[in-house]
Amino acid sequence: MALVAAESFGLNPDRIHVLIGDTRYPYGNDSGGSTTAASVCPAVYDACTKVLAELQKQAGVQDARGPNWLEACKKLGVNPLVVPGQWQEGLSSSGVGGVQFAEVEVDTETGFVRVNKDHLACRTAAWS
Numbered sequence: 001m002a003l004v005a006a007e008s009f010g011l012n013p014d015r016i017h018v019l020i021g022d023t024r025y026p027y028g029n030d031s032g033g034s035t036t037a038a039s040v041c042p043a044v045y046d047a048c049t050k051v052l053a054e055l056q057k058q059a060g061v062q063d064a065r066g067p068n069w070l071e072a073c074k075k076l077g078v079n080p081l082v083v084p085g086q087w088q089e090g091l092s093s094s095g096v097g098g099v100q101f102a103e104v105e106v107d108t109e110t111g112f113v114r115v116n117k118d119h120l121a122c123r124t125a126a127w128s
Helices: 002-009 034-059 066-074
Strands: 099-106 113-121
Touching: 002 034, 034 066
Parallel strands: none
Antiparallel strands: 099 113
């Protein structure tokens, strides 16, 4: 979520503080790796797109991203921007999975295992 927001605003991810996983915050889906990204990030992207447009409008700045972010935000004063973010069709899929595998050689007499090649591949598939 921080990466989606950072990219949307042209900021470094360390400038984004994500608040999630606390009962004081609104209800959200269960957190479980790829399911969290697929279920929450489309709404984060939607909210970031809307808030950026509203910030640019209220601050009178054509592009409030990156180096212009701080100055544009200062023009708002103490009035926060609040926009709803909604899950967007087409920005994610269901049934996402990952895989890791290795090519190994096993000595059947000694039980010694040697890794010939390791493959760290993350494959995404939409299950129908």
